[in-house]
Amino acid sequence: MFSFEFLIRILPDLMRGLVVTVQATFGGFALALVVGLLLALGRRSGVKPVRLFCDGYIAFMRCTPLLVQLYFVFYVLPSYGIRFSALFTGILCLGLHIGAYIAEVYRAGIDAVPDGQWEAAKSLGLKPAPLWLRVILPQALPPMIPPLGNFLIGLFKETPLLAAITVVDVFGAANNVAGLSYRYNEPYTAVAVILLSVSLVAAYFVRKLERRYSPDAKRSR
Amino acid sequence: MDLNQLLALDVLPQLLKGAAVTLKLTLITAVLAFVLSFVIGFLRLAPNAWVQRLTTAYVEVLRGTSAIVQLYYLFFILPAFGISLPPTTTAVLGLGLNLSAYGSEIVRAGILAISQGQHEGAAALGLTRVQTYRLVILPQALVAMLPSFGNLLIELVKATSLVSLITITELTFSGRQMVVTTGKTMEIWTLVLILYFVMAYPLTWIVRGAERYAARYR
Numbered sequence: 001m002f003s004f005e006f007l008i009r010i011l012p013d014l015m016r017g018l019v020v021t022v023q024a025t026f027g028g029f030a031l032a033l034v035v036g037l038l039l040a041l042g043r044r045s046g047v048k049p050v051r052l053f054c055d056g057y058i059a060f061m062r063c064t065p066l067l068v069q070l071y072f073v074f075y076v077l078p079s080y081g082i083r084f085s086a087l088f089t090g091i092l093c094l095g096l097h098i099g100a101y102i103a104e105v106y107r108a109g110i111d112a113v114p115d116g117q118w119e120a121a122k123s124l125g126l127k128p129a130p131l132w133l134r135v136i137l138p139q140a141l142p143p144m145i146p147p148l149g150n151f152l153i154g155l156f157k158e159t160p161l162l163a164a165i166t167v168v169d170v171f172g173a174a175n176n177v178a179g180l181s182y183r184y185n186e187p188y189t190a191v192a193v194i195l196l197s198v199s200l201v202a203a204y205f206v207r208k209l210e211r212r213y214s215p216d217a218k219r220s221r
Numbered sequence: 222m223d224l225n226q227l228l229a230l231d232v233l234p235q236l237l238k239g240a241a242v243t244l245k246l247t248l249i250t251a252v253l254a255f256v257l258s259f260v261i262g263f264l265r266l267a268p269n270a271w272v273q274r275l276t277t278a279y280v281e282v283l284r285g286t287s288a289i290v291q292l293y294y295l296f297f298i299l300p301a302f303g304i305s306l307p308p309t310t311t312a313v314l315g316l317g318l319n320l321s322a323y324g325s326e327i328v329r330a331g332i333l334a335i336s337q338g339q340h341e342g343a344a345a346l347g348l349t350r351v352q353t354y355r356l357v358i359l360p361q362a363l364v365a366m367l368p369s370f371g372n373l374l375i376e377l378v379k380a381t382s383l384v385s386l387i388t389i390t391e392l393t394f395s396g397r398q399m400v401v402t403t404g405k406t407m408e409i410w411t412l413v414l415i416l417y418f419v420m421a422y423p424l425t426w427i428v429r430g431a432e433r434y435a436a437r438y439r
Contacts, residue, residue, distance in 0.1 A: 063421035064414045065382035068393055072410045079406060157287045164386060171290060184297035196285040
């Protein structure tokens with residue numbers, strides 16, 4: 001039923017797919033970090049239309065499936081002359097989608113900085129740039145690291161969806177193998193084991209980060 | 222977007238039929254996932270070390286591999302072992318198992334968040350274990366769990382789109398079919414996105430209401 005020989009034969013294909021998965025994960029996450037920051041800042045903006053746009057964007061992204069968003073960008077935009085490669089489309093959609101969730105992490109991080117810090121910085125006459133760079137962000141960023149790590153793992157687990165728009169990631173590679181050989185057990189088991197081991201190892205590191213950066217840990221030190 | 226043309230092509234009724242299937246799948250899966258969440262959540266808190274290990278493995282495996290991979294596993298590999306489930310059952314089971322892993326964490330966290338004093342108080346009043354949970358712990362824990370379960374329900378609405386890849390004719394699948402028959406890519410995918418939004422967005426109000434309700438009880 002389960003042939004290790006066959007598994008070893010298809011492993012190079014799956015590993016090539018895993019490289020694409022990793023590219024999509026980090027590419028998507030980098031974009032999500034930027035999109036999330038822009039959204040978090042936009043929601044604090046004094047201009048009402050900007051706030052409304054950011055709220056609407058977040059609501060829309062969180063209430064529609066990533067799969068349909070992928071289809072939309074991949075199949076609709078080309079008829080308007082905008083043509084991206086499948087992988088780029090995937091990275092774009094992952095970043096735009098997860099960015100809507102990450103905005104909330106930034107918001108929580110910034111809100112967690114005590115009011116006294118803002119007041120003290122302002123009474124010292126700090127301009128916006130040093131206020132943010134030297135006072136707020138150094139305190140807001142460390143507690144954000146563990147939740148951001150969790151979103152990175154979450155994004156990694158969303159990447160198999162890119163196979164639906166023809167990206168040959170690790171799942172797409174397994175689909176190709178299965179389609180050619182009519183053997184499903186080995187490729188899909190291998191994908192499950194690969195995804196599981198990567199996310200377990202990553203989760204271990206996130207837990208370590210949590211211990212290091214959580215406010216409780218600092219107090220007890 | 223030429224609305225009359227779309228109406229003539231019978232697109233919207235087809236998509237609405239798909240949306241109805243999406244809602245039905247969401248409801249059935251939600252019930253299954255909710256029940257499983259409590260079973261697994263409680264088992265993880267059981268004193269027996271083996272029960273704990275098994276349920277922890279269940280949660281880690283289901284959370285560590287993607288929902289779509291799990292659905293493919295059930296859809297393509299179970300038949301090879303002589304277990305052929307109808308596609309809808311596969312879909313409900315796959316999504317339900319996947320979500321129960323996340324849901325059980327909500328249950329576990331909700332119960333652990335109730336202070337030890339409540340347990341001691343119940344014991345001092347001479348309540349049995351079952352009474353303690355039924356009358357003291359669960360009423361408080363359930364309120365605290367509500368917003369998280371609401372968010373999980375929103376994730377479920379979106380996750381049902383995955384089962385289009387294992388041939389279930391829900392909203393996303395109907396969209397793909399209508400694109401093939403009419404070629405109106407832009408209009409159809411826009412409509413599909415709007416329909417998902419219309420189904421999922423009202424749930425965010427419920428989540429916000431639940432958050433306010435839970436905050437009042439804290």
